[in-house]
Amino acid sequence: MSMRARIIHRDDVLKIVDLLRRDREVIAAFLGRGRDSAFGVVTDENRDRVQIHVPNPHYPPKRYVFPHIERIMKLRGGNGEVRIEPTYDAPRRAIFGIRSCDVAGIWHLDRFFLGREFRDIYYQRHREALFLVNVVCTDPGCDIDEHCFCVCADTGPAARDHFDLQLMDLGGDEFMAVAGTPAGEAFLDEPIFRRGTAEHVERRRRILGEVRKHFKEMTTSWFSATVRYVSQGKILDKTWEEIGVRCLECGGCTYVCPACTCFTVRDRQVGPNEWERVRLWDACALGGFTRMAGGHNPRRAVHDRRNRRFFRKLAHYFIQRELTMACVGCGRCNAVCHGDIGMPSVVEMIRRATAPEDKMEPVEGTPAGSK
Amino acid sequence: MMRPEVAENVYLPRVAVLDRVVDEIQDVKTFYWHFEDPADREAFKSFRPGQFVQVTLFGAGEMPLSLPPSPTEGETFFTVRRVGSCTEALHGLRPGDKFGVRGPYGNGFPMGSFHGKNLVFVAGGIGLIPLRSCIVYALAHREKYRRIQIFLGARTPRDLMYRDKLLEWERSAGVECYLTVDRAEEGWAGNVGVVGSLFKKPGVEVPVEDTVAFVCGPPVMFRFVIRDLAGMGFSEESIISTLERYMKCGVGKCGHCCIGVAYVCVDGPVFSYRQIRKLGEDI
Ligand SMILES: Cc1cc2nc3c(=O)[nH]c(=O)nc-3n(C[C@H](O)[C@H](O)[C@H](O)COP(=O)(O)OP(=O)(O)OC[C@H]3O[C@@H](n4cnc5c(N)ncnc54)[C@H](O)[C@@H]3O)c2cc1C
Ligand code: SF4
Ligand code: FES
Numbered sequence: 001m002s003m004r005a006r007i008i009h010r011d012d013v014l015k016i017v018d019l020l021r022r023d024r025e026v027i028a029a030f031l032g033r034g035r036d037s038a039f040g041v042v043t044d045e046n047r048d049r050v051q052i053h054v055p056n057p058h059y060p061p062k063r064y065v066f067p068h069i070e071r072i073m074k075l076r077g078g079n080g081e082v083r084i085e086p087t088y089d090a091p092r093r094a095i096f097g098i099r100s101c102d103v104a105g106i107w108h109l110d111r112f113f114l115g116r117e118f119r120d121i122y123y124q125r126h127r128e129a130l131f132l133v134n135v136v137c138t139d140p141g142c143d144i145d146e147h148c149f150c151v152c153a154d155t156g157p158a159a160r161d162h163f164d165l166q167l168m169d170l171g172g173d174e175f176m177a178v179a180g181t182p183a184g185e186a187f188l189d190e191p192i193f194r195r196g197t198a199e200h201v202e203r204r205r206r207i208l209g210e211v212r213k214h215f216k217e218m219t220t221s222w223f224s225a226t227v228r229y230v231s232q233g234k235i236l237d238k239t240w241e242e243i244g245v246r247c248l249e250c251g252g253c254t255y256v257c258p259a260c261t262c263f264t265v266r267d268r269q270v271g272p273n274e275w276e277r278v279r280l281w282d283a284c285a286l287g288g289f290t291r292m293a294g295g296h297n298p299r300r301a302v303h304d305r306r307n308r309r310f311f312r313k314l315a316h317y318f319i320q321r322e323l324t325m326a327c328v329g330c331g332r333c334n335a336v337c338h339g340d341i342g343m344p345s346v347v348e349m350i351r352r353a354t355a356p357e358d359k360m361e362p363v364e365g366t367p368a369g370s371k
Numbered sequence: 372m373m374r375p376e377v378a379e380n381v382y383l384p385r386v387a388v389l390d391r392v393v394d395e396i397q398d399v400k401t402f403y404w405h406f407e408d409p410a411d412r413e414a415f416k417s418f419r420p421g422q423f424v425q426v427t428l429f430g431a432g433e434m435p436l437s438l439p440p441s442p443t444e445g446e447t448f449f450t451v452r453r454v455g456s457c458t459e460a461l462h463g464l465r466p467g468d469k470f471g472v473r474g475p476y477g478n479g480f481p482m483g484s485f486h487g488k489n490l491v492f493v494a495g496g497i498g499l500i501p502l503r504s505c506i507v508y509a510l511a512h513r514e515k516y517r518r519i520q521i522f523l524g525a526r527t528p529r530d531l532m533y534r535d536k537l538l539e540w541e542r543s544a545g546v547e548c549y550l551t552v553d554r555a556e557e558g559w560a561g562n563v564g565v566v567g568s569l570f571k572k573p574g575v576e577v578p579v580e581d582t583v584a585f586v587c588g589p590p591v592m593f594r595f596v597i598r599d600l601a602g603m604g605f606s607e608e609s610i611i612s613t614l615e616r617y618m619k620c621g622v623g624k625c626g627h628c629c630i631g632v633a634y635v636c637v638d639g640p641v642f643s644y645r646q647i648r649k650l651g652e653d654i
Contacts, residue, residue: 073382075427075429077469078429082469082471084384084427117623118381120381121379121381261626262626265432266432277433282625282627312629317632
């Protein structure tokens with residue numbers, strides 16, 4: 001068994017939360033009414049309600065590295081005296097129980113905000129202060145729902161990287177803990193962890209094989225084909241139009257997406273001659289997104305043909321640019337979309353419309369072609 | 372080399388001071404300014420023609436503005452049309468007033484790769500603003516380029532940008548300038564018609580071989596000029612332009628300027644017409 005893996009007893013798992021709380025704010029998903037769940041700060045009062053298996057909240061954990069609204073600087077002007085002062089607020093944090101898709105989401109954000117020529121210091125500060133405890137989705141009743149498609153996006157059910165610590169329920173009283181970073185590895189020295197055996201590794205493999213069967217059989221092999229269709233401009237105008245017509249431009253999909261990055265910037269007055277500059281999430285699905293001087297909106301005409309959001313997420317060019325795809329298969333957009341054009345549905349729509357036109361693809365009798 | 376405190380936070384504007392304001396045409400003024408901190412001034416010297424900056428007006432917000440000066444000139448300035456709250460706030464500033472500037476951003480025109488070529492500038496209205504930088508840059512390296520022509524169109528004679536400058540370039544630097552207006556007025560003896568009509572005027576001879584055409588102006592003008600140039604034999608690669616998109620960050624993060632597979636703020640704003648067509652969106 002690898003040096004970086006340990007076994008921990010079920011009764012001890014929440015002790016990880018306690019250990020983390022010594023010097024960090026710990027975030028976990030809490031069950032609300034019905035299947036609703038939401039991330040919140042672990043306190044002395046709610047600590048015992050932290051669960052390992054819980055439906056993944058719709059409002060993603062992205063906000064702990066890229067807050068919905070964030071003050072980025074203070075501006076003071078007037079009377080010849082001006083000051084421009086950056087403001088940072090990045091507390092030490094851990095997310096306990098982050099799902100593999102969301103770990104991949106954060107990795108995508110890392111690539112986007114920290115990669116390329118400009119580095120985003122606000123994102124960086126949040127990220128460096130963050131410790132991720134990933135939980136592998138193994139409970140079909142709780143962890144996985146009909147919208148999940150991490151298996152197609154190749155991000156789950158068990159993340160391979162980019163977490164500090166990963167926990168997986170091995171059934172019985174045992175969990176396997178795997179360290180993904182030196183910080184996570186240091187954690188494994190705590191006395192609650194013990195060494196595992198080859199049997200544990202075998203059990204992990206078997207459980208993962210079982211879990212994979214619980215994902216709805218759907219777009220699995222079509223994600224890559226869709227990327228190809230989009231990148232090569234093979235999507236028919238009528239397909240883009242159909243997607244466009246169904247889009248109500250509510251922005252819900254971008255709001256719940258762990259991999260969407262768009263923001264806008266506003267200055268708000270906080271005193272005489274004093275303003276603060278805030279940035280807030282924005283959505284390319286909203287009408288005003290590309291509006292320009294003189295009311296000329298360049299996207300309007302073309303938008304009806306090509307959906308900005310799916311193009312941005314599926315075009316090979318961007319995947320190459322960020323080295324990760326801007327969709328991690330969490331299925332949230334499918335769950336919230338009123339027009340049924342979440343990512344899995346769109347992949348399916350594109351496949352149905354494009355495959356018959358595409359001579360490279362067999363149309364009938366493919367495993368994913370059922371339904 | 373960028374200084375660490377500036378390199379660390381790409382969103383942080385540096386303090387700039389307004390020196391003087393010059394009227395250009397109606398609602399358009401040129402604002403001469405300098406960075407308060409000499410280190411910022413020094414760092415800024417290496418900007419390229421065609422790049423832009425993000426400008427903060429206290430209380431109004433931040434906006435992208437082109438850099439009409441050439442790095443070969445001693446002064447920094449903007450030429451800005453009043454259209455809304457930020458531009459209005461800039462127009463309201465007086466010499467000595469302060470604002471914020473960060474940048475320069477964007478790819479700029481690859482002036483070095485045009486050595487030995489003819490340069491044809493075609494502008495509509497304030498489209499001449501971003502082109503001014505390359506024109507002055509080319510004139511500062513006059514021997515590197517062959518013929519230089521400027522075609523400028525405007526609604527009325529009073530809307531012709533940088534008119535004194537055009538005269539000066541024409542007189543001193545071997546530049547051919549051709550002007551046209553949509554509507555003539557008292558005292559206008561020049562051409563009347565769209566800018567493309569100038570290409571066919573008697574006495575005008577536009578070189579096509581080994582020529583780069585720079586086209587900037589409103590979308591309608593752009594479409595017509597492209598058609599004219601294509602008809603004259605210009606290839607899609609030999610026509611270049613700058614795209615103007617709604618921008619919030621200037622550094623490839625906010626997503627607002629993203630069109631097709633390009634982020635205009637970092638991949639542009641300068642594109643060849645061939646690239647623009649491949650982006651698959653309207654100008
Ligand atoms: C790369 C680039 C270079 C530019 N260079 C110049 C220049 O040299 N001179 C000049 O006069 N103008 C230039 N512009 C346009 C200038 O940025 C806008 O006129 C300005 O942002 C409008 O801001 P406002 O607050 O005055 O208007 P607002 O009150 O915000 O709105 C007025 C109108 O301007 C539009 N608008 C708002 N923000 C932007 C924006 N960021 N980009 C485009 N349109 C916007 C609005 O949609 C609205 O129609 C440039 C734009 C870009 C993208
Ligand atoms: S596009 Fe949809 S499925 Fe993909 S990561 Fe975003 S919300 Fe999840
Ligand atoms: S202006 Fe923000 S991404 Fe280009």
